[in-house]
Amino acid sequence: MPAVALSTLAPGEVAVIVAIHTEEPLHQRLLAMGFRTGKQIELIRRARFSGPLQVRIGTTDILLRRNEAAKISVRRP
Amino acid sequence: MKRIALLGMPNTGKSTLFNRMTGAAARVGNWPGITVELLAGKILLGSDMIEIVDLPGIYDLHGFSEDEQVVRHFLHDNVPDLALIVLNATQIERQLSLLLQLKQLNLNMVVLLNMADEAKKFGITIDTAKMTEALGIPIFLLSAKYGNGYHEAMQAITRALRYTTPGMAENLRDQLKPDEQMESEMARVLQHSVQVPARLPDNLTSQLDHVMLHPWLGLPIFFGIMYLLFQGIFFFGQPLQGAVNELFGWLRDAAVEPLLSGLPAALQGLLLDGVYNGIATVTAFVPLIVLFFLFMAIVEDTGYLSRAAFLMDALMAKMGLDGRSFVMLLMGFGCNVPALMGTRVMRSRSLRLLTMLVIPFSLCSARLQVFVFITAALFSPKAAPLVLFSLYLFSFASAILTALLFKRRLPNNEPFVLELPPYRFPTMRQMVLRGWHEVYHFIHRAAKFIVAGVVLVWLLTHLPPSAAPASADTWAGIIGAWLHPLFEPIGITPELTIALIFGFVAKEIVIGSLAVIYGLGGDALSHALAQQLDWVQAYSFMLFTLIYTPCLSTIATLRSESKRTSFMWFSIAWSLVLAWAVSFLFYQGARMLGY
Numbered sequence A: 001m002p003a004v005a006l007s008t009l010a011p012g013e014v015a016v017i018v019a020i021h022t023e024e025p026l027h028q029r030l031l032a033m034g035f036r037t038g039k040q041i042e043l044i045r046r047a048r049f050s051g052p053l054q055v056r057i058g059t060t061d062i063l064l065r066r067n068e069a070a071k072i073s074v075r076r077p
Numbered sequence B: 001m002k003r004i005a006l007l008g009m010p011n012t013g014k015s016t017l018f019n020r021m022t023g024a025a026a027r028v029g030n031w032p033g034i035t036v037e038l039l040a041g042k043i044l045l046g047s048d049m050i051e052i053v054d055l056p057g058i059y060d061l062h063g064f065s066e067d068e069q070v071v072r073h074f075l076h077d078n079v080p081d082l083a084l085i086v087l088n089a090t091q092i093e094r095q096l097s098l099l100l101q102l103k104q105l106n107l108n109m110v111v112l113l114n115m116a117d118e119a120k121k122f123g124i125t126i127d128t129a130k131m132t133e134a135l136g137i138p139i140f141l142l143s144a145k146y147g148n149g150y151h152e153a154m155q156a157i158t159r160a161l162r163y164t165t166p167g168m169a170e171n172l173r174d175q176l177k178p179d180e181q182m183e184s185e186m187a188r189v190l191q192h193s194v195q196v197p198a199r200l201p202d203n204l205t206s207q208l209d210h211v212m213l214h215p216w217l218g219l220p221i222f223f224g225i226m227y228l229l230f231q232g233i234f235f236f237g238q239p240l241q242g243a244v245n246e247l248f249g250w251l252r253d254a255a256v257e258p259l260l261s262g263l264p265a266a267l268q269g270l271l272l273d274g275v276y277n278g279i280a281t282v283t284a285f286v287p288l289i290v291l292f293f294l295f296m297a298i299v300e301d302t303g304y305l306s307r308a309a310f311l312m313d314a315l316m317a318k319m320g321l322d323g324r325s326f327v328m329l330l331m332g333f334g335c336n337v338p339a340l341m342g343t344r345v346m347r348s349r350s351l352r353l354l355t356m357l358v359i360p361f362s363l364c365s366a367r368l369q370v371f372v373f374i375t376a377a378l379f380s381p382k383a384a385p386l387v388l389f390s391l392y393l394f395s396f397a398s399a400i401l402t403a404l405l406f407k408r409r410l411p412n413n414e415p416f417v418l419e420l421p422p423y424r425f426p427t428m429r430q431m432v433l434r435g436w437h438e439v440y441h442f443i444h445r446a447a448k449f450i451v452a453g454v455v456l457v458w459l460l461t462h463l464p465p466s467a468a469p470a471s472a473d474t475w476a477g478i479i480g481a482w483l484h485p486l487f488e489p490i491g492i493t494p495e496l497t498i499a500l501i502f503g504f505v506a507k508e509i510v511i512g513s514l515a516v517i518y519g520l521g522g523d524a525l526s527h528a529l530a531q532q533l534d535w536v537q538a539y540s541f542m543l544f545t546l547i548y549t550p551c552l553s554t555i556a557t558l559r560s561e562s563k564r565t566s567f568m569w570f571s572i573a574w575s576l577v578l579a580w581a582v583s584f585l586f587y588q589g590a591r592m593l594g595y
């Protein structure tokens, strides 16, 4: 399966993080929040009007905008 | 005196632990190397007095946000004798990274894995003995909220304080190991000591979020909750307010007046019509304010504010802001000052400044007092809630307009990434502590600003002695007349102008100073206002009060948080211009329509 952007997942879909292409400060923050390559990530829901996404990594739920999610590549199992 | 610093990621329960350790006896202090204020408290541990400092939550030591810089500078310039690291046990898998970073600083450390109660519910097991062994740092499970494990933790802290702290790295950031190395170390520590179930049970939070964050129902539910909150505040608060009013009236007749009867007339006037009336009128609002903050605190504690950020982010993005800005605006409904300080989590300076520019338009609880009083005096009980509601709309509208106007000058592309905590419900103990904190805060402010304010108003309206009190010949009358050309077009009388000048210091003084200017308190003041003003004037006055600069504390905070005096002046000037323009449009418009 080819890698896709996190922003393209549908609610309820689970995938594995393969790469994070954000600039340095955000990369650090994402690492601290648990975004690491090889980790499982689930897209929980999307907000209306192109609003943020809610994702789950392990026991942590995180909100992030679609722009940011587009910079994270994941692979569907 | 030895010093303990509380360190950890945001939302791990540092404040909860801090409150448990220090009781309510904390104060805000200044520290070398940093410009922001931190909460600190002293407690007796064993036989020594120890100082505890609550540092802002941070994600990692590399961080670029203001909070992360504060922590780095603090650690550098005030090396603590013990660093108390608070981690969320349910998120130990990832929060371990911060611990491993901190470990490289060679500080004397004790680690507390907080929220042990939640971890247990999630089925997460942590073997602290194995972890302690793997890391060489004492580690304990704790539930700061309910107190489990607190005793053992305190004993460990007392023991650890006997050792001196080994040292502190000169240049924190350069010393940190590369991430790959950290990752393998994390895996090594976790492997034997932590077990997390593969899939979490579908818990209350997921079920609640299903409704609260529903694609279509989410926003209506949000507004419904806000509406119910305000209804609740007034439903419970207004009877209490009436009771306090009566109590003060009775006290005046029964005790204060007889007690002061021996004094010279002028002094009696100052004390009774100045200080007593002023304070009594303001104090009547204490129940309302305490309820207000209590409800806000509950909403904040439940984790619903992050949900509000989720729901509103798309709209806020159109104004150059983000979901967190919206949460700060909501916090501003309580008090603008902590809301302004809350913007520290933003890394982009433009986003921070834009958010700080809109926060002062949040209708804070002090302004609410003015509006409650005036609407009760001039509008029918049926219309009053609608009038109040319309002022909240104006509050939002001013913020939106300001953001739209200035977003191009303060552009940002700050990423919006936010943790969504599970729903939590505060304990009775937490609520009582919070309520008490608000009462204390109010009394503190009252002592500082309100008494001085009402005394000054009394002097202005009674001097020089030759002038009849509150007449045009008094100093207040002269100032009022001088400013009249500016305020006449917006329907604001000289008396109200004086109140507005004092409102610049703090909005709590506005009603108190009207009480002094008219020499009347409570209901009598309401009647006097109703006689002198019509509703158009009153509404124009409220609009001006809503939009112009909230108070001196807000101004000071704007200055200290932006570190730019020019920004502070800009905010003052813009809010004055906007206040005048809106009042002018409203007043002249209403008059033109024949009201």
Ligand SMILES: Nc1nc2c(ncn2[C@@H]2O[C@H](COP(=O)(O)OP(=O)(O)O)[C@@H](O)[C@H]2O)c(=O)[nH]1
Binding pocket: B008, B009, B010, B011, B012, B013, B014, B015, B016, B017, B057, B114, B115, B116, B117, B118, B142, B143, B144, B145, B146, B301, B302, B424, B426
């Ligand atoms: N279940 C549970 N909740 C806790 C515990 N400690 C703190 N909390 C809650 O976690 C939230 C964040 O706590 P707070 O002290 O504000 O965290 P801080 O941001 O680190 O200062 C609040 O809602 C607390 O009531 C705990 O031991 N167990």
